[in-house]
Amino acid sequence: MLDAIATVSLGGTLREKLEAIAEAGFTAAEVFENDFVSSELSAADVRMLMNDLGLRNILYQPFRNFEGLTGDARRRAFSRAEHKFDLMQEMGTDLLLVCSTTLKEADGDHGRIVDDFRELGERAARRGLRIGYEALAWGRHINDHRQVAAIVTDVDLPSVGIILDSFHSLARKISPSSLNDLDPEKIFLVQMADAPLMNMDLLQWSRHFRCMPLQGGLPVTEWVAALMQIGYDGPLSLEIFNDRFRAGLSGTIAADGHRSLVAVRDDARRLLTGEGVLPPRSEAALRFVEFSTTSFRRNDFSDMIEAIGFRKTGSHKKRDIDLWQSSEGLPIILNHETESFAGSYGLVHGNSLCAIGVQVADRKAAADRAVSLGMKPADESSDSLAQYSVPAIRGIGGSLIYLLDDGIMRELLEKEFEINDPVKGDGRKKIISFDHLASVVRYDEFLSWVLYWTSLFDLRPCEEVDLIDPGGVVQSQALENRRASLRLTLNGALGGRTLASRFEKKFMGSGYQHLALETDDIFSFADDLRERGFPVLRIGKNYYDDLQARFDLSDALITSLSERNILYDCDETGGEFYQIFSRAIDKMFFFEIVQRTGGYGGYGAANTQVRLTAQRLAGETEEVSRLLT
């Protein structure tokens, strides 16, 4: 199967789009009519450019409102088609996409449509060209690929075939198993798009929110597997209409497109045969986080995690790096080295979370998968863990993900650190795990990071939510695996005044903004926090009044929550969620302590406006100088 992409999927001029497509590793492209019409390139120029770039021109599209017409309108439709045939021959493609008509006046009679396509197919064949018929999900009469297949069968010409588009079929909930009945020889092209699950008019959904496979919620893997099963071996071609992609960097979007096709093809193969070509996604677990604390306020982080209940258990044998652990041994590394990756990271971003350690089944295989997906391995020479053959790859904002397996984590800690105060339960209430890690990502990078995480690890996107900040709306998406051993949230701000966008400006790009730690007894934990001088984020009285009315909580519980500044949420099945937030360090990074009961699986989205407003009131959304933007 050839990997292709439609020019409509990217921003830029036609030349820029084609260059980005070739650069990303595609070998074929579809030319979208509007991109050509608005271009300075002639059809012959496009042919030469694509030839020079090593791109096959597999399709010209779309040809609209062709079928079901009569009289003069029908004659004009055919003469429009002849004009497109001329153009296609100059441009060097043999396939025209005809999308199903949306015209009110078009007749939906099967026999008439068959006659139209037979005549068009005969005319195309005389020039060595082919016609592909695509059912738009909102087509007037034809809006299902099974109708197209029936028409193509009755036309019965080698020059007329089916064009499938995963969006049009899957958005209408037509099952991938409907492909089982198709003759693969009759499928001229398969266009691929995913989309977030949302309740929306089909046309608006398609024109603005399509996304790449693995960025959305449609069953695209099953779709590709069904195609493989029937023996389709023609091109898979991304056709993504998305406002953010048009605004994004064409090089990045094209590279994402390639990554997504490589990943979805491999997933489909694995679904079908139990085996892929890439190493499989590993179940991942967050094992440590590392902060760069090189700036002059190096105690900010240690003071904070000490107040949370972490203790410094060891120091690096050679370098200025400290190991801190919770009473249960959960590690946080504070890296004060200036001559190191952490040092450089801190120079750019300030005190920050610069690396995470993720446990996988096989670290070498996980690294191979990352590289096959076009991710960047970190420069080995700058990586002190390289001597243990711990691979690292570049993640959000240039931070690192160390890939760990088996006993390597313990070995690392034992060999690298002088442990002078080993972990022992101190009788205090416990932090039992890293609950989740929240990042702020540039709005136009949002979907790139969704794809990054979902293609690399066993993470699934949860439903996207809008968070209301006093300064605007923040789009938020959680990614998590089944065992909840790795949970992440991505937050992308639209406007410039939200906490997220202020972070992004001050941080100089995307990065991790807060870490949530899980406890199994939040009330006692909150008392311990207070005793240790934890700088808690204060929550106002109105919130607790409302909470009581909403959930019918007892006076005693409300008092308990409000005295401790604990936020509360409860899901439909009675699962509960408790959250406490810290003040932000240097107005940037903050901590959250959570407790989950009864299988609560969310992130307290209902509380976010209250939390963001409290942060604003605490002065944490400071104006950032325009010079930094």
Ligand SMILES: O=C(O)c1ccc(O)c(O)c1
């Ligand atoms: O939105 C459209 O009009 C449109 C055009 C051509 C296509 O291939 C398609 O899937 C949608």
Ligand SMILES: [Mg+2]
């Ligand atoms: Mg299409």
